[in-house]
Amino acid sequence: MDQLFDVSLFNSMLRIVTPILLAALGGAICARVGLFNVGLEGLVLIGAFSAILGNHLLGNVWLAIIFAILCVMLFSLIFAYISINLRANVIVVGISMNFLAAGLTTFCLRAIFDVKGAYYDKNMMGLPKWDIPVIKDIPVLGGIVSGHSPLVYLAFFAAILMQIYLFKTVSGFRLRAAGENPIAAQSLGIPVRRIQYGAVLMSGVLCGLAGAQLSLGQVTMFTEGMTAGRGFIALVATMLGQSNPIGVVASSLLFGFMDAFSIRLQGFALPAQFTQMLPYIVTLVAMFFFKDRSYLKDAQRANGSSR
């Protein structure tokens, strides 16, 4: 057992969980305004690519993150315009956005870097690792919590911030009202559309950060389709957490733990395929226990036929 559960397992769990958590928070804020964002996968992919591109063009990691955020915000505006103004089916738009992101990133990879599959530059600097004073000297805790990229800490900070914003501020209350009952909110003078746009843009910011962590946080490279379903997992985390930031943290941690655990299990005599399956199976099983009816209703209301 000591070989299975040690400090580095939990350390890698925090690293793995960060992109999922950031994207899931983006999904949660969209869900709160009544938009079921299936396009998270695509948004994160664009984020991952533009972070590398920004780093290549601007030569600075921090500017690269800002560049990624801006690109993803721009991309999420398309989602907002087509689903809010043109009243298209949100799920169909989300799926198409995923296609577009996959197509654009592979195309740009070929067009800009002239490589196929993956782009890697050994001179490129990734995100720094922060050692937290005092905490890094505490035996077990220090090994787990310290030494991550700043985005890891930012993700958890963002979750707390969002919890406070949604449930303790007037503006957060308005945002929830716009999602709960758009017509009633409208009649109270709440600018529903503007709030919806704000939420989609916010999810763009979060997905941009998620992508940056994915491509700059550990490996400093971009591979085609490197999100590999993380956006969909984030969607599941949003649902499991019932669009509640703290709940989203919990469900993301569950998935991150299973993922880190499955990598660890490969050291044993188990075939890799079965250990890789573990996170998906656990997620599926978890959905049996945490069902969010109101979320389903939202999805149904958003487009009479979501399921």
Place this chain on the structure above:
Amino acid sequence: MTRLKRNLLALLQPIIAVIIGLLAGAIAIILLGDSVIDTYREMWNGAFGSFYFLTNTLTRATPIILTGLGVALAFRAGFFNMGSTGQMVLGGLAAAITALYLPGPGWMVLIVSLVVGMAIGGLWSLFAGYMDAKFGINLLISTLLLNYIASLFAGYMVAFPLKDQSGSAAMAQTPMIDKSIWLPKLFSGMSLHAGFILAIVAAIALYIFIQKSVSGYEIRMLGNNPFFAAYGGVKRGRMMVVAMLTSGALAGLAGAGEVLGTQHRYLDGALASADYGWSGIMATLLASSNPLGTAVAGILLAALQTGAMGVERNTNVPLEVASVIQAVLTLFVSARFGYAFLKRRKEKK
């Protein structure tokens, strides 16, 4: 509005979308500094330039049409079946296993293999439907998750128990299926196989089923207005079984057709990485779930993909330009609902 006029109007939107998609592709090509006309000419030649290229396009279209039809049926009933990749992979694997181990005359084994592939694909899809109907697990999410599980499971099967041990290249694949069990080729020396005829027959049969039969009417009603359908006595659970089973069976047939007609063995990752499942979903979205339209859209998407290979062979433009065109196309078709909405608002004024 007359029927003809309505059909023409329904055609207008996809045509506009195709034009917008090609425009987006043109912008990408111009940004690369290449000639748009040359690139599109190469694309056309790569897709339809000769009889050989045409049959290649139709071969590629076959699995796209079949998975697309499956998704279309589920969409019609109001179920978002995103699991066609997984259903296709398992259908293909099951067909390969049957073809390899079932004794008997070739033609019989071939038919049984196709049926087994359909059955397994259908059951995998039905499993997701069952979890939705019984436990309220969102179909969109469960079918997505089941894709990964199916692909990994098939990967395990061909990497260990079924692995081809013969030959020097020990790839993750099953042994070659006996020649007598292959789906017959339509023209000698060409890749096009009988699966294409199955796909066209399926498209026509599905069209007749949805338009003319009572169950088809109930499925449409369920998708258009679930409350009205419930009021009219349509049982959602029973319809879900029919829709998901058929939907998965068509995806399974697509996988079986690829294995028995094109690859003649199950090769790890070959079905999933070609993105047939997602292309099928795109074809359905383009045709707004009309079976005949899905077949046409499937051929169009396949032509874009094979055409892009021609582009890559003969110009500096990367073949990924096709995925940009496809995605923009789908995105603009999704705005159809908005288009209808604008019209409705105009009428009110």
